[in-house]
Amino acid sequence: MSDVERKIDYTEEEEQYLDSHNELRSVSIDSDRPSSPSPSLTPSTYTYSSSVDGQTLLRDIHGRAINATSESYMLPADKAEHDRLDLQHELFKRKIGGLYFKTDAVRRALAPKQDVQPTIIDIGTGAGTWATDMARHFPHVQVTGLDLAPANLVSPPPPNCKFECDDANLGLGHYRNSFNVVHARMIATGITGYRALLSDIANMLRPEGVYLSIEVDMQLYNENFEAITATDENDPSFTWLQKVMFRVYNACKERTPGGIDAGYLIPSWLKSMDCWKDFGDRKMYIPIGAWEPEMSDKQRQIAEMMMHDTIVFMNSVRPMLLAHGYFEETVDQWLAKAIDELKHVRKKQYWRFHCAWAVKKSDPSNQGVGAETST
16 A cells, blocks of 8 residues: 555545545546656654744755655745745635634634633744734734744744744644634645544634634636536637646655545534534635626635635646646646636636634533544
């Protein structure tokens, strides 16, 4: 059994759910990939502090700065990527209507307390913008941004915000009972076992603490909210963006088999755990480009931001695809055609995002939360 197979920990029921809900799993798309050795899935064995020189945490892969501490996450950690994440942060703020959903629970969790300072951790903080924004909105709260590589901050963070470099795949037990809010947005592409991470998150939260998550669906959807599954370029429903995302999904599946499908499964995993007093989820569709009829100014702005985010993202996935074994000329052709398709809005496409949240029970007996409920 290969390393990849050993790391997949989905139950038979979860596999059946994914097969029926995630069309990407049924598409064979690696026929044009040359034979190449599988990458090592062994994560870094080191935990880094924010005092470490940032350059020691980065390496050059196909012209982009990638974290040097984990083979699992292959998106860049340079200024260009963090600028993209800043843009994405702004579009999420506009779409959600603020920095977070489940507002009442978050505000209760972060209310000033006499005995302990409220705290937030942002796992996979990226550019650090969400963390610094939260620190400014809640000056009495201590905020920690956590990632594999340092954030490219354009100015010093607020005094109540700090950044640490660590690998969530190595376990976060050292943060037990430390936070009132755990935020994890768009991190599944770098998580080798998201179900185990959820247990860590539950243990990190204090009673009444809140978990917030957003994950993207690599399956694109057409104007009728139907999955785009065509692989034949002559098929009228074919899109170059989906062709690229088929390949990105496969590359991520090889490196993070227990994380890439997390968006679909987080709601059922939350339900199976006995530590939550309340939890929920919703789907969020965002058009790529302002092609919907009768859009408001706000909707048009969000759609155009989503288009620009996606165009830049095409260059972000290039190192991952090349490291996966695709020929450079082929990858560059795919990306050029996808970018042209996006710039000219040749196809009507939606990204779908999986949003989930949970509130931890207040009963102290439920603070040991690694176990799931029996069935």
